[in-house]
Amino acid sequence: MNKSTGLPFSATLQQEIKDRFHFVDEDHAGRRRLFFDNAGGSFRLKAAIERHALVDAMPDCSERMHDAALHLQDIEARGAADARLIFNAQGGSVFASHTASGAMFDVIHAVAENVSGNNVVTSVLEHPSSFDAVSYYAEKTGKTLRVAPSNLETGGIDVDAIVALVDKDTCFLSVMYASNISGAKIDIEAVVRRAREVKPDLYIIVDAVQHAPHGVIDLSRTPVDAMNIAPYKFFGCRGSGLTWLSERMARLPHHKLVAKAESVWDLGSAAPAQFAVLTAIVDYVCWLGAQFIESTDRRERFVQGMKRIELHERALLGRLLDGSATVPGLRHIAGVTVHLDYADLSKRDLIVAMSIDHLTPAQAVHEYAQRGVIVYERVQSSLYSKRMLESFGLTGAIRVSPLHCQSFDDVDRFLQITAELTGERAA
Missing domain, CATH: 3.90.1150.10 (Aspartate Aminotransferase, domain 1)
Structure with a gap:
């Protein structure tokens, strides 16, 4: 190989x-x-489209107790579990939104307004959904916006350039996993390790929308506070974004129904079809991985499938x-x-x-x-x-x-x- x-x-x-x-x-x-x-x-x-159509055709509300509603609850639970599998996430919260871009604004809003610090750090290559959210809330909260420059040789962002902007007064760092113009991957593992050497409790947010369909994500190696993906860029359907939040991020004040638990970020009724799509995506990658290894472990087969992709x-x-x-x-x-x-x-x-x-x-x-x-x-x-x-x-x-x-x-x-x-x- x-x-x-x-x-x-x-x-x-x-x-x-x-x-x-x-x-x-x-x-x-x-x-x-x-x-x-x-x-x-x-x-x-094809399987994602078929599953979406079938589940979305069901008229039932999943917040009921009859058989069809329980079936929809199971679809949502399996989809949320598969979101965690994609991220290799333990603990924290998974929430679905209409778009990954909307989720990015929600996450940055919560941390910018509720975490101390006089500056925020991002990079020049960020998608507008994150860069504009960072710049908007930096201005709104009176924080200095620090922007890491691109590297003209690699087409990416150097770890040194990011870490040089982080100090003990940094509120949060927001950085993408890979450029959607050059394809350059950012060394997120090194960014997290070195940035937290400067500020151990630094909040870190990662936009993984572009990279997720192309390589393995492992939060055990990159323990950030928030990471999002968009199923429509990952062989699935438009109309949803999936985001994982660390436990401390999930507990920050955010828009929510008062009666819901502190770490719940979902607003309104879930769309079970979107969770069914996520499971179809993971099923496919696991099928691909099974062509190369004999393991029955779902995460191992998924990782092997992504490596082969x-x-x-x-x-x-x-x-x-x-x-x-x-x-x-x-x-x-x-x-x-x-x-x-x-x-x-x-x-x-x-x-x-x-x-x-x-x-x-x-x-x-x-x-x-x-x-x-x-x-x-x-x-x-x-x-x-x-x-x-x-x-x-x-x-x-x-x-x-x-x-x-x-x-x-x-x-x-x-x-x-x-x-x-x-x-x-x-x-």
Whole structure:
């Protein structure tokens, strides 16, 4: 097993995986296409969609005592347990929200207004749902906003740059697990360890939405106070965010019904279908892990499945960048620039930021779409991109984000189309 360059699935397993997802090779109208915009969402598991439809069709309220209500309660309990399994979380609270972004504002609100400190720390690469929440509550509570800069070589944030901003008067630290522009992973384990050496009781909040579908999360190694995921970016459905809170975070004052327990963050009736989706996601990853190990332990199979996803995606990333004997990679196509091209692929999730000479990112995205390829432009005019791109000295980039259910053949087709695009412009 070559962990540095990845390890692709066998052709047989690759097809089995692909068959478990909707619209991998064709769009909703049956047109052949490559969907390489999974950083903006993800392919949907057929099982997740089916489970959502079935459970959501039930008219019953789960807060009753008849058989159907008890069945819904069991679905919610299993989904919450599977959320803990994803995080490898012990204790604390799990709460569901309409979006992961909304949960981030709720969490930052609670800690900013109820924990002492005169400054807050975050990074320039954060998603607006966390960066804007941090800056809003820093201003509201009169705290100094400290922002760690990006590293132009790695495309990420250095641990040193984060820790240098933390002191004994820091209220909290908010940092993402991986960049949704460069794919660079942040060393959260080192961040937590070193930041707590400066302030042992520091509250730490992590946005794991982008990283969760691509690698193992283990709160026993990264004991933070809050971490969120979005099922729609993790092979599931839109309409929910799942967040884990440490026991001390869960007990901070927050919006809640008065009669509910102190650590409950859910407001209103739960949507059992969303918990069913989470279980379908975990079932799938466990099935994948079981192709490689014989363990019956659900967490062990899940971890193995995520590790195999990570290795396959690393192999896809290597293929994208360096190509093969028959097709050149992005690094070797004249007229293509790969931005933030850090050599160590183990430090990156499956995202590439690139540009094509003589085409703006928007023009390139249009040209790809005309050829049945969906990618996305990240440009400074977008509220989701401006701050991050400026930190890298870029005005824009084409973001390419395949998923593990795709294959070398899919990557090769993308590379061939890219080469054609540059050749057409040169002509």
